Amino acid sequence: MPTYATKKHEIDPPRLICGVINFEFPKQGATTNKEEKQLLTVDSETELQLTADVLVIGGGPAAAWAASAAAAQGVKVIIADKGYLGTSGAAAASGNGIMAPSPENWDKVVSERYRIGKNLANLRWIERVIEKTWLSLPLVEDWGYRFPKENGESVRQSYYGPEYMRVLRKHLLRVGVQILDQSPALELLLAEDGSVAGARGVQRQNNRTYTVRAGAVVLANGGCAYLSKALGCNTNTGDGLLMAVEAGGELSSMEASNHYAISTAFNATVTRGVPFGWASYSDEAGNDLGGYINGRRDPAFLPNALLKGPVYARLDRATPEVKAVIEKSHFIAYLPYKKAGIDPYTERVPVTLVLEGTVRGTGGIRIINDSCGTKVPGLYAAGDAASREFLAGLASGGGGPNAAWAISTGQWAGEGAATFAKSLGDRAHERVVYPAGQAGMRSPKAERSASQSLTSETFDSQAIVRGVQAEVFPLEKNYLRSEQKLLDSLAKLETLWQQVQENPKQDTVRDIEFSRRAAALTAVARWGYFSALHRKESRSEHIRIDYPETDPNQRYYQATGGLNKLWVRRDWITDETTTSPVLTTQTTASVS
Numbered sequence: 001m002p003t004y005a006t007k008k009h010e011i012d013p014p015r016l017i018c019g020v021i022n023f024e025f026p027k028q029g030a031t032t033n034k035e036e037k038q039l040l041t042v043d044s045e046t047e048l049q050l051t052a053d054v055l056v057i058g059g060g061p062a063a064a065w066a067a068s069a070a071a072a073q074g075v076k077v078i079i080a081d082k083g084y085l086g087t088s089g090a091a092a093a094s095g096n097g098i099m100a101p102s103p104e105n106w107d108k109v110v111s112e113r114y115r116i117g118k119n120l121a122n123l124r125w126i127e128r129v130i131e132k133t134w135l136s137l138p139l140v141e142d143w144g145y146r147f148p149k150e151n152g153e154s155v156r157q158s159y160y161g162p163e164y165m166r167v168l169r170k171h172l173l174r175v176g177v178q179i180l181d182q183s184p185a186l187e188l189l190l191a192e193d194g195s196v197a198g199a200r201g202v203q204r205q206n207n208r209t210y211t212v213r214a215g216a217v218v219l220a221n222g223g224c225a226y227l228s229k230a231l232g233c234n235t236n237t238g239d240g241l242l243m244a245v246e247a248g249g250e251l252s253s254m255e256a257s258n259h260y261a262i263s264t265a266f267n268a269t270v271t272r273g274v275p276f277g278w279a280s281y282s283d284e285a286g287n288d289l290g291g292y293i294n295g296r297r298d299p300a301f302l303p304n305a306l307l308k309g310p311v312y313a314r315l316d317r318a319t320p321e322v323k324a325v326i327e328k329s330h331f332i333a334y335l336p337y338k339k340a341g342i343d344p345y346t347e348r349v350p351v352t353l354v355l356e357g358t359v360r361g362t363g364g365i366r367i368i369n370d371s372c373g374t375k376v377p378g379l380y381a382a383g384d385a386a387s388r389e390f391l392a393g394l395a396s397g398g399g400g401p402n403a404a405w406a407i408s409t410g411q412w413a414g415e416g417a418a419t420f421a422k423s424l425g426d427r428a429h430e431r432v433v434y435p436a437g438q439a440g441m442r443s444p445k446a447e448r449s450a451s452q453s454l455t456s457e458t459f460d461s462q463a464i465v466r467g468v469q470a471e472v473f474p475l476e477k478n479y480l481r482s483e484q485k486l487l488d489s490l491a492k493l494e495t496l497w498q499q500v501q502e503n504p505k506q507d508t509v510r511d512i513e514f515s516r517r518a519a520a521l522t523a524v525a526r527w528g529y530f531s532a533l534h535r536k537e538s539r540s541e542h543i544r545i546d547y548p549e550t551d552p553n554q555r556y557y558q559a560t561g562g563l564n565k566l567w568v569r570r571d572w573i574t575d576e577t578t579t580s581p582v583l584t585t586q587t588t589a590s591v592s
């Protein structure tokens with residue numbers, strides 16, 4: 001078994017003194033490149049420097065709801081999105097069904113959700129998410145979103161992503177939130193007492209770095225889909241998870257980081273899979289493969305069939321009514337056929353599974369209280385960036401719960417962050433702060449080289465990404481897991497992790513972003529597989545071929561974290577934890 005604790009890097013981050021932030025990306029041993037020197041000089045002179053009470057990182061529904069809720073507390077809010085707020089992220093591209101049953105159906109939906117969570121979901125959280133979502137959706141309507149009407153009543157069960165996000169953007173501007181588009185955040189700032197104090201990142205279109213000093217920060221920057229091109233997910237590279245852990249936060253349920261979604265094999269990016277509920281499946285020779293149990297699609301069928309050979313789908317189970325729904329409500333899923341001139345109801349098309357990772361998976365930043373706070377004072381998490389274990393156990397939260405989770409946790413996190421920032425008062429921006437980013441940002445190895453007058457090679461971020469994808473994409477590694485395959489992958493990921501400790505390429509803003517992104521993808525893959533290695537059972541999305549049964553005694557959330565030395569911990573679920581107002585956990589010793 002490889003040791004995951006290789007070297008502990010002692011980082012001595014540059015200190016930032018009261019009020020004046022003027023740090024640069026470190027001038028490392030390898031900064032012999034002329035352009036890089038220019039960029040570093042320009043950065044220090046032109047860096048955008050802002051202050052806010054609350055900084056929200058992200059640009060999807062969770063971030064938008066967080067910013068809205070914080071602004072409603074009367075504090076100054078900045079929101080920084082990697083893309084353009086309104087079109088970036090999974091929801092904007094796909095549209096979502098929402099878990100928002102009317103009150104007479106609450107009990108039914110709550111118990112169904114609890115059942116799906118296989119004794120890991122939390123009844124109290126399911127109820128509060130449903131209630132908050134139900135109460136919030138009329139607000140979006142007030143802000144300009146039009147839900148379909150039935151008998152004169154709004155049916156608030158789903159939304160069109162682009163329209164919903166356009167309305168949320170307009171609302172944020174109306175209530176005075178400052179939006180930084182095309183501004184990926186790269187690292188958090190920490191105060192000397194360990195509380196979070198802002199973040200910094202790059203502005204792609206202005207070719208400069210930026211710093212936001214803030215009293216509190218909400219991480220709402222989505223899950224991690226490993227650049228698989230799943231619909232709307234290529235902005236979601238797990239940056240928030242790395243930022244949280246570097247700041248002292250923890251992750252949870254990362255063994256449920258392997259959600260795969262069906263797509264046509266051509267144009268394998270449209271992972272909105274609803275139409276495939278009406279498909280019949282066949283092999284290369286045209287033999288019917290089944291794939292249904294009691295008339296319902298068997299979720300385990302497709303991965304297993306694809307491991308044996310190509311699989312073809314024809315949507316020939318769709319009735320005329322269903323066809324109308326597919327073509328109208330799920331047009332994005334119908335589009336690839338239309339563009340290719342294929343009639344999906346009569347012609348067979350090859351299908352594949354695309355990794356969505358923790359998007360429509362479950363794992364993410366561990367939240368420790370009702371305000372979606374994390375272990376780091378002043379740091380809050382919402383939406384897919386946070387673990388959705390309370391709603392889903394280790395099952396997928398797709399199909400309604402995740403959209404509701406983004407709406408509700410976004411608001412709780414935004415309110416919590418505003419309260420925290422207010423409690424700091426004027427002290428917030430006077431704190432001595434330092435940047436917490438490590439891998440892919442600055443390299444202790446290169447600093448050592450510099451002191452020895454040696455040059456250090458930069459790592460190739462694209463090669464790192466390909467290396468990570470080679471471990472996490474294949475179904476035989478990530479869908480059907482086993483101890484040996486997990487250990488093999490972890491060893492390879494460990495090598496990649498060592499590489500991202502080298503000198504990051506920082507000639508351009510794009511290089512800076514991509515170096516950091518490579519580090520985040522590597523980190524998330526390691527946490528996912530390390531957690532998978534230590535949960536020795538099969539449960540929902542986490543399938544171990546060497547432990548095929550679900551063990552009813554394994555009723556715990558698995559926390560994980562660590563940078564060079566990974567760890568996991570079992571947080572046992574007691575009946576009190578499912579009902580008490582603030583979650584408490586009984587904790588056993590870490591397993592390294």
Ligand SMILES: Cc1cc2nc3c(=O)[nH]c(=O)nc-3n(C[C@H](O)[C@H](O)[C@H](O)COP(=O)(O)OP(=O)(O)OC[C@H]3O[C@@H](n4cnc5c(N)ncnc54)[C@H](O)[C@@H]3O)c2cc1C
Nearest residue numbers: 059060062082089090091097185222383384399400402403
């Ligand atoms: C094809 C598909 C269909 C789905 N269908 C459903 C459904 O029907 N029902 C359901 O409940 N869920 C569904 N989901 C899941 C749902 O879309 C997500 O749960 C939801 O979008 C989560 O919102 P979010 O704001 O957390 O993340 P996202 O909507 O993914 O937004 C993440 C945001 O963070 C930004 N970001 C990323 N990194 C950074 C950074 N470093 N700095 C700044 N910003 C950053 C991104 O640009 C993006 O704006 C679906 C997902 C997919 C992919």
